Amino acid sequence: xxxxxxxxxxxxxxxxxxxVIKCTYSDSxxxxxxxxxxxxxKRPQLIIDIxxxxxxxxxxxxAVTLNKTAKHFSLHITETQPExxxxxxxxASRGSTNAGKSTFGDGTTLTVKP
Amino acid sequence: xxxxTQNPRYLITVTGKKLTVTCSQNMNHEYMSWYRQDxxxxxxxxxxxxxxxxxxxxxxxxxxxxSRKEKRNxxxxxxxxxxxxxxxxxxxxxxxxxxxxxxxxxxxxxxLSIL
Numbered sequence: 682x683x684x685x686x687x688x689x690x691x692x693x694x695x696x697x698x699x700x701v702i703k704c705t706y707s708d709s710x711x712x713x714x715x716x717x718x719x720x721x722x723k724r725p726q727l728i729i730d731i732x733x734x735x736x737x738x739x740x741x742x743x744a745v746t747l748n749k750t751a752k753h754f755s756l757h758i759t760e761t762q763p764e765x766x767x768x769x770x771x772x773a774s775r776g777s778t779n780a781g782k783s784t785f786g787d788g789t790t791l792t793v794k795p
Numbered sequence: 796x797x798x799x800t801q802n803p804r805y806l807i808t809v810t811g812k813k814l815t816v817t818c819s820q821n822m823n824h825e826y827m828s829w830y831r832q833d834x835x836x837x838x839x840x841x842x843x844x845x846x847x848x849x850x851x852x853x854x855x856x857x858x859x860x861x862s863r864k865e866k867r868n869x870x871x872x873x874x875x876x877x878x879x880x881x882x883x884x885x886x887x888x889x890x891x892x893x894x895x896x897x898x899x900x901x902x903x904x905x906x907l908s909i910l
Contacts, residue, residue, distance in 0.1 A: 682854070687837075712895075712896060713895065713896035713897075715899075724901040724902060724903050724904055726901070727899075774895055774896075776892075776893055776894035776895040780894075780895040781843045781845050781851060782851075782853065782854075783840055783843075783899070784840070785830075785837040785838040786837055787835060787837040788835075
């Protein structure tokens with residue numbers, strides 16, 4: 682089955698710096714790669730996603746890149762702010778055969794120091 | 796308001812006492828799923844359903860049952876709960892479709908403690 686590895690598990694940055702979180706996946710048939718943000722005591726919420734026919738996607742301070750050949754994708758947050766502090770999860774899922782199975786990374790706890 | 800609703804939000808119970816966690820969505824989504832979240836282990840998929848009467852095992856299905864008799868509801872059943880099922884549980888849904896490339900909408904979570 683799919684295996685998703687996420688690094689680092691914790692990340693501390695100074696306000697205004699950039700943060701990068703990386704994930705690798707094992708199933709070459711995976712075609713959808715969302716990133717979720719989970720604040721303390723809250724539910725995970727989508728912040729950005731990318732599909733396998735796209736290499737990069739950007740939404741204001743947040744961007745995601747996908748390298749299908751190497752089977753890895755990354756989340757980039759620029760100009761970090763204290764409210765970016767949260768746990769971030771990557772995930773991989775696939776359509777067609779075994780559609781419906783979603784595998785999440787173990788999460789990255791991001792702390793942005795004012 | 797589009798939402799996924801789980802009940803109860805918190806439950807403390809004892810080993811062996813059957814319990815059901817309900818999940819309902821009002822978005823007419825085909826796909827629904829259950830996850831458990833444990834510290835350092837991310838979200839692990841328990842069961843999922845691509846449509847009514849269609850359910851499949853995720854990565855950690857042991858000790859759980861589900862049913863999908865109608866589109867909006869996807870209850871999680873613990874027939875004989877044990878302490879290792881103490882966890883935070885999330886229900887999620889998305890529109891489904893052949894590419895399965897849509898984000899999931901999560902409920903607010905249910906914190907279960909099995910003593």
